[in-house]
Amino acid sequence: MTALGDRLKESREKCDLSLKKVYELTNLTDSRLSKIERGQINCTPDDLKKLARLYNIQLLPLYVLAGYLNEEDIKEYRFVFQGASSLDDEEKQHIQAQIDFLNKKRKVDQL
Numbered sequence: 707m708t709a710l711g712d713r714l715k716e717s718r719e720k721c722d723l724s725l726k727k728v729y730e731l732t733n734l735t736d737s738r739l740s741k742i743e744r745g746q747i748n749c750t751p752d753d754l755k756k757l758a759r760l761y762n763i764q765l766l767p768l769y770v771l772a773g774y775l776n777e778e779d780i781k782e783y784r785f786v787f788q789g790a791s792s793l794d795d796e797e798k799q800h801i802q803a804q805i806d807f808l809n810k811k812r813k814v815d816q817l
Contacts, residue, residue: 710768711745713767713771714743717763718739718743721760721761728757731760732753734753751774754772766783
């Protein structure tokens with residue numbers, strides 16, 4: 707098994723989902739998922755996205771485990787979004803509006 711395969715299998719089992727049920731919910735065949743969990747084949751970014759959503763787990767750590775990203779790729783984002791997971795949707799929208807405002811202001815100032 708691989709770290710990614712272990713993580714996916716553990717997450718699936720925590721959700722009390724069979725391979726067949728995952729197939730029904732994601733269209734990712736039970737055979738393919740079994741091979742991914744055992745580290746026999748790679749998992750595509752799209753499949754990881756489906757599984758992360760289904761298992762309610764973060765996608766970026768899966769991309770790191772799969773080798774699509776490395777820690778350096780996401781270092782800046784971790785710094786910027788530190789603590790963001792504790793915010794509710796309204797608070798996140800407010801912060802996004804502030805970011806949009808600052809970006810627009812910057813574009814105007816550059817003209």
